[in-house]
Amino acid sequence: MDMSTRYLGLTLKNPLVVSASPLALDIGNVRKLEDCGAAAIVLPSIFQEDIENEIDEMERLIAEGNSEAFSYFPAHMSENVGPKNYLDLIRKAREAVDIPVIGSLNGTSRTGWIDYAKQMEEAGASAIELNVYFLATDLALSGADVEARYVEILTGVKKAVSIPVSMKLSPYFSSLGHMVKTLDQAGADGFVLFNRFYQPDIDLDELSLVRDLKLSHKGEIRLPLLWIAALAGNIKGSIAASTGVQTAVEVVKYLFVGADVVMTTSALMRHGVGYMKTLHDGLVADLKSREVEKLSDIRGRMSRGAVKDVAAFDRVNYIRILRSGAYNA
Numbered sequence: 141m142d143m144s145t146r147y148l149g150l151t152l153k154n155p156l157v158v159s160a161s162p163l164a165l166d167i168g169n170v171r172k173l174e175d176c177g178a179a180a181i182v183l184p185s186i187f188q189e190d191i192e193n194e195i196d197e198m199e200r201l202i203a204e205g206n207s208e209a210f211s212y213f214p215a216h217m218s219e220n221v222g223p224k225n226y227l228d229l230i231r232k233a234r235e236a237v238d239i240p241v242i243g244s245l246n247g248t249s250r251t252g253w254i255d256y257a258k259q260m261e262e263a264g265a266s267a268i269e270l271n272v273y274f275l276a277t278d279l280a281l282s283g284a285d286v287e288a289r290y291v292e293i294l295t296g297v298k299k300a301v302s303i304p305v306s307m308k309l310s311p312y313f314s315s316l317g318h319m320v321k322t323l324d325q326a327g328a329d330g331f332v333l334f335n336r337f338y339q340p341d342i343d344l345d346e347l348s349l350v351r352d353l354k355l356s357h358k359g360e361i362r363l364p365l366l367w368i369a370a371l372a373g374n375i376k377g378s379i380a381a382s383t384g385v386q387t388a389v390e391v392v393k394y395l396f397v398g399a400d401v402v403m404t405t406s407a408l409m410r411h412g413v414g415y416m417k418t419l420h421d422g423l424v425a426d427l428k429s430r431e432v433e434k435l436s437d438i439r440g441r442m443s444r445g446a447v448k449d450v451a452a453f454d455r456v457n458y459i460r461i462l463r464s465g466a467y468n469a
């Protein structure tokens with residue numbers, strides 16, 4: 141069976157990709173993930189704030205007349221500037237495995253930090269995943285302002301590098317399809333759907349914010365499923381499904397609606413990195429039972445463009461369900 145797929149112009153041996161998380165900070169994990177069947181690995185994000193802190197520190201040293209700092213860190217982003225550890229992580233991961241290693245850049249504004257993408261490319265990243273983690277809590281910002289920010293950051297990064305760039309997006313746009321199409325036309329090589337925003341809870345006894353990160357559960361695949369089904373076949377860029385994969389069942393569902401690759405973090409954090417083998421073997425077993433010869437036999441077969449009953453995705457179906465009482469507890 142041919143499980144290979146194309147993602148961001150790269151050929152991957154199968155559609156299973158490790159999404160950004162601290163798991164890949166450990167090179168032992170990176171090796172094990174490859175051994176267990178991962179076809180590519182996204183490294184944890186480097187954050188705009190970290191890059192800017194480093195630039196500030198460099199400028200402070202220069203202002204204090206530290207000539208050594210000056211010769212080592214020429215003004216603004218140069219090849220020697222930026223959180224070195226992240227570039228080392230890229231280099232070490234590249235040396236450790238044969239599968240593509242994707243760097244993740246996380247920020248919100250179009251400023252100098254974007255130039256760091258170039259250094260990620262030079263360190264050996266096969267592609268860059270751009271996570272514009274931006275919560276528009278400023279009530280003066282319009283939807284158009286927010287969208288323009290995404291396009292500006294993408295074009296800034298695209299100018300800085302020649303490797304592919306994917307956009308990791310949240311679902312919270314008033315017209316997500318149009319946003320994706322705009323980024324597609326602006327040169328995004330792919331889309332990771334979706335990013336999960338951190339959502340704080342409240343501790344009512346302490347009257348404080350609870351700062352924890354909940355791992356996902358399988359019910360969360362439904363929103364990405366809906367959108368991937370709508371986008372598949374309508375954009376040039378490739379599509380990575382991200383959120384809610386706990387077993388091979390969710391992987392297969394994502395492929396059916398049109399994902400080129402399927403990413404996972406929570407399941408690996410819950411069960412350990414060796415769980416990648418369970419996902420891989422489960423995927424092989426499922427595809428064999430369907431007598432699939434190659435992934436394209438099933439990919440997108442249940443996308444919005446492919447199914448006969450398009451209403452099943454839509455408002456009409458919602459009304460039908462409400463009237464029939466077919467809800468699950």
Ligand SMILES: Cc1cc2nc3c(=O)[nH]c(=O)nc-3n(C[C@H](O)[C@H](O)[C@H](O)COP(=O)(O)O)c2cc1C
Pocket residue numbers: 159160161162183184185186244246271308334335336353354355356357382383384385403404405406407409
């Ligand atoms: C502990 C943890 C750390 C994460 N770190 C990052 C990160 O650095 N950058 C990023 O883009 N996403 C990060 N994510 C989000 C994941 O990459 C992924 O998009 C999200 O968890 C949904 O996928 P899942 O349901 O398979 O967990 C993190 C998630 C978790 C649980």
